[in-house]
Amino acid sequence: MGYLPNFLIWMIYIVVFIFGLIIGSFLNVVIYRVPRNQSIINPPSRCPKCNTKLKWDDMIPLLSYIILKGKCRYCGTKISFQYPLVEFLAGITFVIVFQKFGWSLQFLKWIVFTSLLISTGLIDLSEGIVPDIIVLPGLILGVLFSIFSGKTGMLESIYGLTTMGAFFLIVILLSRGGMGWGDLTFGAMIGSFLGFQLSLLTLLLAFVSGALTGLAAIIIKKKGRKDTIPFGPFLSIAAFVASIYGFEILKIYLKFLHFS
Numbered sequence: 001m002g003y004l005p006n007f008l009i010w011m012i013y014i015v016v017f018i019f020g021l022i023i024g025s026f027l028n029v030v031i032y033r034v035p036r037n038q039s040i041i042n043p044p045s046r047c048p049k050c051n052t053k054l055k056w057d058d059m060i061p062l063l064s065y066i067i068l069k070g071k072c073r074y075c076g077t078k079i080s081f082q083y084p085l086v087e088f089l090a091g092i093t094f095v096i097v098f099q100k101f102g103w104s105l106q107f108l109k110w111i112v113f114t115s116l117l118i119s120t121g122l123i124d125l126s127e128g129i130v131p132d133i134i135v136l137p138g139l140i141l142g143v144l145f146s147i148f149s150g151k152t153g154m155l156e157s158i159y160g161l162t163t164m165g166a167f168f169l170i171v172i173l174l175s176r177g178g179m180g181w182g183d184l185t186f187g188a189m190i191g192s193f194l195g196f197q198l199s200l201l202t203l204l205l206a207f208v209s210g211a212l213t214g215l216a217a218i219i220i221k222k223k224g225r226k227d228t229i230p231f232g233p234f235l236s237i238a239a240f241v242a243s244i245y246g247f248e249i250l251k252i253y254l255k256f257l258h259f260s
């Protein structure tokens, strides 16, 4: 895109951001309805408190929340901050993916991946479950993209998903309750997109950030040593970082090993 005038490049980024906001607004529906076994298509969105059917201008990503000052127009109930947060998160991550991969099949692959990470990570955070109905089709998508995108390759995708699956299987058997099957299926899905090397990096990043957060929570005494923190959100963040900066991080890491 080096030949386009600046303002055009800005326009493209803004369009990608708005596209992310719209997908984020759809992800909000997924995050709320999938754990409750509701259809994500029907019925149309309603206020969960007063049950009033929402109009189009109640559902403009980000803007409606700001204009309505975070309250339902009809009953005044506070709207969860999670809604604008997810919209913004999708918008900003889509821009980061676009900056990295440009207009290509890779862009499509990694925004699908990012959407799977946001929805699964937040469902795990709020409900403590990883829905098979999201991660199993996601796993198949990961393998399919690897065939068509050509870069990762199907073998690499299979290595990634089996490495993650085997790793979590061992952890589940050893920890007896610390990790669940949801971590295994979510991990395998991530592996199918990322391939072998970036899967290892994701595990490293997720465990380090998870351990530090757990430690911080114990220190500020919000959690006892026995309370569990869902691991899904850490996997989500780690996998996103690996998908964008993974090979750069590995390069720096290997360089560091050589000089020490």
Ligand SMILES: [Zn+2]
Pocket: 047, 048, 049, 050, 051, 052, 072, 073, 074, 075, 076, 077
């Ligand atoms: Zn209401």
